[in-house]
Amino acid sequence: xxxxxxxxxxxxxxDNGEFDKAMEKIALIEAAEVxxxxxxxxxxxxxxxxxxxxxxxxxxxxxIGLILENLNEYEQQxxxxxxxxxxxxNGYSVLFNLKRVKNPMYGFMEADTEAHKAIEFYKxxxxxxxxxxxxxxxxxVNLGNxxxxxxxxxxxxxxxxxxxxxxxxxxxxxANKGLALKYYAEITGxxxxxYYIEAYNFIKxxxxxxxxxxxxxxxxxxxxxxxKYVNSDNIDLSDLEKPKMDTQSDFEKFLVEFCIEHxxxxxLCNFCQKCQxxxxxxIVIKNMIVNIEKSLEDDAYLKLSSFLNEIKENYIAARFLLxxxxxxxxxxxxxxKNVAIIDTLDYVEHNIFVQLLKFAFKNxxxxxxxxxxxxxxxxxxxxxxxxxxFNNIWYEKKEQNKFNINNKIIKTKNYALNALFNIHLEFKxxxxxxxxxxxxxxxxxxxxxxxxxxxxxxxxxxxxxxDKTIQITQIIRNVIIYLISFVYTEETKKExxxxxxxxxxxAYTIPDHLKNL
Numbered sequence: 001x002x003x004x005x006x007x008x009x010x011x012x013x014x015d016n017g018e019f020d021k022a023m024e025k026i027a028l029i030e031a032a033e034v035x036x037x038x039x040x041x042x043x044x045x046x047x048x049x050x051x052x053x054x055x056x057x058x059x060x061x062x063x064i065g066l067i068l069e070n071l072n073e074y075e076q077q078x079x080x081x082x083x084x085x086x087x088x089x090n091g092y093s094v095l096f097n098l099k100r101v102k103n104p105m106y107g108f109m110e111a112d113t114e115a116h117k118a119i120e121f122y123k124x125x126x127x128x129x130x131x132x133x134x135x136x137x138x139x140x141v142n143l144g145n146x147x148x149x150x151x152x153x154x155x156x157x158x159x160x161x162x163x164x165x166x167x168x169x170x171x172x173x174x175a176n177k178g179l180a181l182k183y184y185a186e187i188t189g190x191x192x193x194x195y196y197i198e199a200y201n202f203i204k205x206x207x208x209x210x211x212x213x214x215x216x217x218x219x220x221x222x223x224x225x226x227x228k229y230v231n232s233d234n235i236d237l238s239d240l241e242k243p244k245m246d247t248q249s250d251f252e253k254f255l256v257e258f259c260i261e262h263x264x265x266x267x268l269c270n271f272c273q274k275c276q277x278x279x280x281x282x283i284v285i286k287n288m289i290v291n292i293e294k295s296l297e298d299d300a301y302l303k304l305s306s307f308l309n310e311i312k313e314n315y316i317a318a319r320f321l322l323x324x325x326x327x328x329x330x331x332x333x334x335x336x337k338n339v340a341i342i343d344t345l346d347y348v349e350h351n352i353f354v355q356l357l358k359f360a361f362k363n364x365x366x367x368x369x370x371x372x373x374x375x376x377x378x379x380x381x382x383x384x385x386x387x388x389x390f391n392n393i394w395y396e397k398k399e400q401n402k403f404n405i406n407n408k409i410i411k412t413k414n415y416a417l418n419a420l421f422n423i424h425l426e427f428k429x430x431x432x433x434x435x436x437x438x439x440x441x442x443x444x445x446x447x448x449x450x451x452x453x454x455x456x457x458x459x460x461x462x463x464x465x466x467d468k469t470i471q472i473t474q475i476i477r478n479v480i481i482y483l484i485s486f487v488y489t490e491e492t493k494k495e496x497x498x499x500x501x502x503x504x505x506x507a508y509t510i511p512d513h514l515k516n517l
Contacts, residue, residue, distance in 0.1 A: 089121035151415030175206025321360035
């Protein structure tokens with residue numbers, strides 16, 4: 001019997017829970033006198049799949065080992081490389097989840113776990129795809145699950161949406177998006193019920209289209225839990241009015257549409273956009289427990305809210321510069337009128353729109369350091385403000401040239417903080433490293449924008465810089481929302497400890513008509 005046929009039969013046995021029969025067929029593959037590398041390619045995925053279902057770390061490690069032993073050769077075979085990376089990522093994902101079952105805080109504030117390896121190889125698998133296939137859709141879902149496991153719920157939602165863009169009826173994508181929205185609901189304040197309803201509908205729809213048998217029980221449990229909280233038989237959002245844009249100019253209309261398209265508003269409705277709440281930047285620190293005996297100058301809520309006010313204002317100003325840089329119907333030629341610019345014969349663009357774009361990128365990136373100062377104040381880390389940045393806020397010096405994660409950060413056990421830490425890692429040595437290099441070029445060196453081509457971090461075309469500026473804007477949006485989520489979770493812990501001993505005092509937002517006096 002061909003290995004391919006044996007592999008299909010084994011997969012059917014696994015799907016039916018017939019593991020003894022599957023192991024009998026595996027023995028036939030193991031004994032087959034064929035190319036060992038191809039045989040190991042077949043066996044590796046099978047070992048990982050069975051190890052996942054039977055919670056057998058040794059079997060999973062055996063599958064991972066077979067791939068790593070032959071990875072150099074597999075990387076020369078484009079026809080199997082996508083599935084090789086996919087299986088390897090699945091193996092690391094399973095190991096991480098098995099360790100998380102034993103220790104719910106496993107991987108918290110750690111830089112190189114199985115989750116990070118899984119994310120790395122899922123992304124490599126996607127890079128190998130020539131067209132959208134079932135494995136592509138499942139990879140997006142699994143990638144979303146991994147981001148969710150390290151607290152990066154917002155990125156998880158993005159990947160579930162990418163899976164659904166390919167296959168809108170994929171049950172695992174629908175149900176997992178529902179679970180992610182359920183978490184989202186917990187930090188949405190007065191909008192929580194709508195998010196629970198949306199989460200309920202996605203999970204229910206996912207179950208209707210079909211989910212993996214081992215995940216079904218967890219989806220059903222969450223479905224019943226949501227219904228208990230919503231306490232309604234009519235779980236529907238179809239009667240909500242679509243967002244209405246009350247704009248006063250063509251440019252304002254363009255700005256609103258741009259922010260909706262790229263999900264750039266600072267609110268918790270970016271992944272719904274079914275009602276008016278999806279417009280605007282209404283995210284604030286809603287509640288905080290403070291000592292009422294302190295003066296206004298020392299009030300923690302007011303001080304941290306002033307920090308957040310500036311973070312938000314910096315964000316919306318940088319976002320405005322981004323939108324203005326791509327909106328060419330406003331004639332801004334007067335800005336650089338009569339400015340002498342030497343023609344350096346290198347096709348570099350010289351116009352105010354490119355300069356606005358550069359400032360948008362740089363100013364957006366600079367928000368990261370302000371977030372660090374916020375964390376220093378809230379957690380009372382005691383660092384000097386002039387020495388704080390997003391790269392060093394997480395660490396404390398233990399010995400000469402040796403730094404550990406700050407113990408006050410570890411003690412929070414707060415996964416929104418873990419999300420921020422992992423974003424820091426992405427800027428340091430991960431996927432966002434190119435954004436750091438662009439920022440450094442803008443701040444410390446020179447960055448040229450050419451009419452065509454993209455050459456390096458210091459030389460690129462305008463389209464590439466626009467894409468990168470949208471990307472950094474979306475990342476900073478997530479950073480700010482994670483920051484608020486972190487505070488919400490910490491304040492909820494305090495509230496539970498002090499239940500019945502609290503007096504409520506109200507803070508007020510400044511009306512729009514008073515902002516520009």
